[in-house]
Amino acid sequence: MLESNRREIEVMANLLSSNDTQAEINRAFFRKSQCLAINIIGSPGAGKTTLLEKTLPLLTKSLQVGVIEGDIFTSKDADRIATHDIPVIQINTGGGCHLDSKMVSKVLPEFDWNAMDLMIIENVGNLVCPADFDLGEAFKVIVLSIVEGDDKPSKYPVIFRNAKAVVLNKMDLEALTDVNMEIMKQDILAINPHIRIFEVSCRNGNGLSQWISWLNQEVLNFKDQNL
Numbered sequence: 447m448l449e450s451n452r453r454e455i456e457v458m459a460n461l462l463s464s465n466d467t468q469a470e471i472n473r474a475f476f477r478k479s480q481c482l483a484i485n486i487i488g489s490p491g492a493g494k495t496t497l498l499e500k501t502l503p504l505l506t507k508s509l510q511v512g513v514i515e516g517d518i519f520t521s522k523d524a525d526r527i528a529t530h531d532i533p534v535i536q537i538n539t540g541g542g543c544h545l546d547s548k549m550v551s552k553v554l555p556e557f558d559w560n561a562m563d564l565m566i567i568e569n570v571g572n573l574v575c576p577a578d579f580d581l582g583e584a585f586k587v588i589v590l591s592i593v594e595g596d597d598k599p600s601k602y603p604v605i606f607r608n609a610k611a612v613v614l615n616k617m618d619l620e621a622l623t624d625v626n627m628e629i630m631k632q633d634i635l636a637i638n639p640h641i642r643i644f645e646v647s648c649r650n651g652n653g654l655s656q657w658i659s660w661l662n663q664e665v666l667n668f669k670d671q672n673l
């Protein structure tokens with residue numbers, strides 16, 4: 447192996463190990479705060495922020511929710527969430543293609559943790575890099591727009607292997623595309639047989655109630671397990 451390649455691999459391994467150490471500290475903090483933290487991952491435009499906008503008004507009837515918005519440069523997504531009267535903090539990575547556990551730990555003091563039930567972290571739009579960076583979340587959720595094609599799960603298996611649920615969004619556009627939903631779902635389950643699959647349209651609202659009741663139940667389960 448070339449010396450330069452070996453050094454690159456070592457640097458990456460050190461980076462991931464220092465990320466994992468901070469992620470465990472974050473995880474312990476979320477546990478102590480009795481707050482379920484989830485990491486939402488998907489390509490740019492998959493509908494991550496729209497899913498939050500549709501989910502938050504229904505969730506917050508019973509739960510206190512906070513949002514951390516990851517973005518490369520702007521605060522556009524955080525501005526959208528703030529209109530729902532939800533505490534939201536923006537992290538700009540300044541070019542970085544994923545959030546890491548240190549970035550998340552730095553903004554945690556900005557929230558009131560007394561009654562926080564759910565912290566939703568929207569990662570930077572990317573289906574590859576965020577898969578490797580644990581933020582201390584309880585689990586990852588993928589948002590995949592079906593318009594992106596049924597080959598995407600098999601092309602990006604790592605993230606599907608590491609996630610607890612996948613929201614297949616933009617179902618209202620199914621008839622306008624050549625996507626084969628059976629192939630897409632079979633491929634996802636071949637990578638991860640335990641993953642929960644939700645087929646939704648954030649545009650017409652179909653399928654959202656199943657996703658929201660599942661998420662509500664996950665918050666309750668988390669609290670029960672961390673009493």
Ligand SMILES: Nc1nc2c(ncn2[C@@H]2O[C@H](COP(=O)(O)OP(=O)(O)O)[C@@H](O)[C@H]2O)c(=O)[nH]1
Nearest residue numbers: 489490491492493494495496615616647648649
């Ligand atoms: N047709 C359709 N468009 C959607 C749906 N969900 C989101 N969009 C649109 O997709 C675009 C990107 O959404 P956004 O939530 O900003 O994606 P993000 O980059 O993953 O956060 C916006 O124009 C949304 O209005 C959906 O279910 N159906």
Ligand SMILES: [Mg+2]
Nearest residue numbers: 494495523568
């Ligand atoms: Mg977004």
